[in-house]
Amino acid sequence: MADLPPILAVFAHPDDEAFPTGGTLAHYARRGHRVYLACATRGEAGQLKDPALVVEDMGVWRTQELEASCQALGLEPPLFLGYRDSGRSERLRRDDPLALHNADLWEVEARIRALIAELQPQILITFDPHGGYGHPDHLVIHRATTAAFFSSGHLPKPPQRLFYSVFTSERAAAMQQSGQAHSILGGLDPQVFGVAENTLAVRMNVQAYLPQKWAAIQAHxxxxADRIAAMNASSQQQALMEQMLAVETFALGGTRGPIPRWPLQDLFDGL
Known part of the structure; x- marks a missing residue:
């Protein structure tokens, strides 16, 4: 069988891949595509959510968690862009010259474009224009990956499509009401940070990959830890979260060819 075209997902921190795209990445890896994950930082500014853990170096710890997540999903070992986690809100590392928030945007784009040139992915995946919930590092990676998609057009094998991981406004509202997303979606307008149904390019049913996706989530x-405990609090909560985790949705950020239908049946539909 001929080699299937690769996929490159670009995110900011370890764990960004698990909830929104884990099932989709596992699906294509299972089908035989080489699926690469580029992570801009090692999550150095993460807050420890499990007091039972003894973590001396958060960056090292979260690197190991990401490696375990990639293994659970069947992905290639993670690639790192070499920046530091910026934190957010009152923890924003404004004075750290290596924090992604302070990085030169053209340099970040160039590092991503170099990976595109090396790996030759046909599909590129990253954050939506709001960075999911407005995290400054997510916004940098959205902008730099989008720019790299367009500036890579002169390469011999540029990516053919750019997809943004998104959730619908209805799902954003449901996540808020469930109590599971209070730490990231609390106070955010679902009609701003979510998208309308007619914006969706691809809706992936990843029910068959929930074991791999759940293993990736648990790796982080x-x-x-607090969200995992909340998900397991009751059978009703488990059923609700399984329903939410079983569908992953994407908007189209760019294309180098015609779109055969709308919405697309999958990321490669028509290629």
Whole structure:
């Protein structure tokens, strides 16, 4: 069988891949695509959510968690862009010259474009224009990856499509009401940080990959321990979260060819 075209997902921190795209990445890895994950930082500014863990170096710990997540999803070992986690809100590392928030945007774009040139992915995936919930590092990676998609057009094999991981406004509202997303979506307008149904390019049913996705989420114990406990609080909560985790949605950020139908049946539909 001929080699299937690769996929490159670009995110900011360890754990960014698990909830919104884990099932989709696992699906294509299972089908035989080489699926690469580029992570801009090692999550150095993460807050420890499991007091039972003894973590001396958060960056090292979260690197190991990301490696375990990639293994659970069947991805290639993670690649790192070499920046530091900026934190956010009152913890924003304004004075750290290596923090992603302070990085030169053209340099970040160039590092991503170099990976595109090396790996030759046909599909590129990253954050939506709001960075999911407005995290400054997410916004940098959205802008730099989008720019790299367009500036890579002169390469011999540029990516053919750019997808943004998104959630609908209805799902954003449901996540708020469930109590599971209070730490990231609390106070955010679902009609701003979510998208309308007619914006969705691809809706992936990843029910078959929930075991791999759940394993990836559990691998990020230092960041998700409280959410994992909440998900398991009752059978009703488990059913609600399983329903939410079973569908992953994407908007189209760019294309180098015609779109055969709308919405697309999958990321490669028509290629």
């Amino acid at each position: 114990r230092s960041q998700f």
